[in-house]
Amino acid sequence: MTELRIGMIGYGFMGRAHTNAYKRVSDFFPELKYKPVLQAVCGRNKENATAFANQWGYASVETDYNALLSRDDIDAVDICVPNDRHREIALAAAAKGKMILCEKPLAMDTTQAEEMADAVDKAGVANTVWYNYRRVPAVSLAKALVDSGKLGRIYHYRSNFLQDWCISEDVPQGGASTWRLEAASAGSGVTGDLLAHCIDTALWLNGGVANVTAMTETFVKERTHAETGKKEPVGIDDACAFLCRFKNGSLGVFESTRYACGHKALYTFEINGADASIRWDLHDLHRLEYFDHDDEGRVRGWRSIHVTDHGGDHPYMERWWVPGLQIGYEHSFVHQLADFLAALEKNAPCSPTFRDAVETQKVCDAVLKSAAARSWETV
Numbered sequence: 165m166t167e168l169r170i171g172m173i174g175y176g177f178m179g180r181a182h183t184n185a186y187k188r189v190s191d192f193f194p195e196l197k198y199k200p201v202l203q204a205v206c207g208r209n210k211e212n213a214t215a216f217a218n219q220w221g222y223a224s225v226e227t228d229y230n231a232l233l234s235r236d237d238i239d240a241v242d243i244c245v246p247n248d249r250h251r252e253i254a255l256a257a258a259a260k261g262k263m264i265l266c267e268k269p270l271a272m273d274t275t276q277a278e279e280m281a282d283a284v285d286k287a288g289v290a291n292t293v294w295y296n297y298r299r300v301p302a303v304s305l306a307k308a309l310v311d312s313g314k315l316g317r318i319y320h321y322r323s324n325f326l327q328d329w330c331i332s333e334d335v336p337q338g339g340a341s342t343w344r345l346e347a348a349s350a351g352s353g354v355t356g357d358l359l360a361h362c363i364d365t366a367l368w369l370n371g372g373v374a375n376v377t378a379m380t381e382t383f384v385k386e387r388t389h390a391e392t393g394k395k396e397p398v399g400i401d402d403a404c405a406f407l408c409r410f411k412n413g414s415l416g417v418f419e420s421t422r423y424a425c426g427h428k429a430l431y432t433f434e435i436n437g438a439d440a441s442i443r444w445d446l447h448d449l450h451r452l453e454y455f456d457h458d459d460e461g462r463v464r465g466w467r468s469i470h471v472t473d474h475g476g477d478h479p480y481m482e483r484w485w486v487p488g489l490q491i492g493y494e495h496s497f498v499h500q501l502a503d504f505l506a507a508l509e510k511n512a513p514c515s516p517t518f519r520d521a522v523e524t525q526k527v528c529d530a531v532l533k534s535a536a537a538r539s540w541e542t543v
């Protein structure tokens with residue numbers, strides 16, 4: 165095995181999810197040549213970063229990402245910090261010849277995303293963006309079914325990502341816990357945070373988007389800033405709904421909000437084809453619902469496929485337990501990492517690459533532009 169020495173920047177929610185993947189992947193994918201090693205974690209606060217390193221098993225700590233990038237004993241950099249920091253770190257990492265695994269959304273906007281994709285391509289460094297839902301086995305199965313032609317011509321794609329954690333006006337913006345509500349850190353609200361996932365999956369399953377028309381709303385206009393204690397205008401979109409036309413002629417309907425009382429992280433999609441339909445939701449992530457019009461009429465109906473079978477039927481599942489036993493959210497990161505490491509061996513790209521993620525960014529930008537202009541926008 166060859167060590168792949170990881171330097172991870174940021175150690176919050178995603179830092180934990182990724183570290184879990186680094187620790188598990190070689191146990192469950194033993195054939196991989198590359199074995200991740202937790203070489204260094206980087207955070208601004210030495211005490212907190214050291215506590216994280218001790219808890220999770222990182223060998224060293226840095227408080228300046230440039231110091232991390234200058235080290236010869238770091239092969240790959242993992243960017244797990246808020247969105248406004250992705251560009252500068254990725255450009256610096258590419259310049260140092262480091263492989264890059266970057267959290268989504270890749271950037272604050274398309275201009276930044278293209279600059280980043282150009283930088284990794286020019287440097288010739290392996291790269292991927294953590295749109296992890298592609299690697300939920302039921303979603304991977306959806307991709308296989310669509311690609312096999314089982315759905316026939318696609319007419320409709322509909323997708324939601326619903327949360328409710330912002331309903332209280334007392335939730336602050338900015339700072340360590342609520343940077344997502346501050347435009348300067350997040351870039352946008354639900355569009356870049358949640359719809360970006362829906363869009364990435366949609367582009368993967370159903371191809372490119374031609375044009376969009378959107379509406380956004382900011383329900384709470386002012387929130388206290390967590391760092392200054394002052395009320396400041398809210399610059400992000402609290403909710404966004406958009407219609408689109410895909411390049412294959414199908415119609416898309418997307419909605420995301422942080423004000424859907426009762427929903428914590430309800431990511432769903434449904435695709436209706438001429439011959440069959442599929443639907444999936446994150447709260448029941450190990451199931452794929454499937455309706456086949458060719459079924460005998462007497463028993464025709466929606467099937468709920470428990471995506472846990474072996475024998476190659478259900479992607480990734482052979483790696484885990486026995487058929488019938490399901491896996492969860494964290495495994496999607498293990499799978500993406502396994503695919504990244506396998507691609508590295510073959511010197512092949514691991515999708516979504518930075519270049520792939522530019523396409524998602526373009527749709528996000530068109531959505532926000534359309535909402536502001538109340539127009540249809542070409543992607």
Ligand SMILES: NC(=O)c1ccc[n+]([C@@H]2O[C@H](COP(=O)([O-])OP(=O)(O)OC[C@H]3O[C@@H](n4cnc5c(N)ncnc54)[C@H](O)[C@@H]3O)[C@@H](O)[C@H]2O)c1
Pocket residue numbers: 173174175176177178179207208243244245246247249267268269294295296340341357
């Ligand atoms: N793939 C997914 O499903 C998914 C889920 C959540 C978050 N994300 C993305 O991951 C990234 C991080 O989100 P998170 O939920 O882990 O956030 P988080 O707030 O839990 O953690 C962020 C980390 O970055 C550090 N940090 C904050 N500001 C920084 C700065 N200016 N410089 C250096 N470090 C800084 C924090 O100390 C913390 O360690 C974001 O881009 C987010 O969009 C992706």
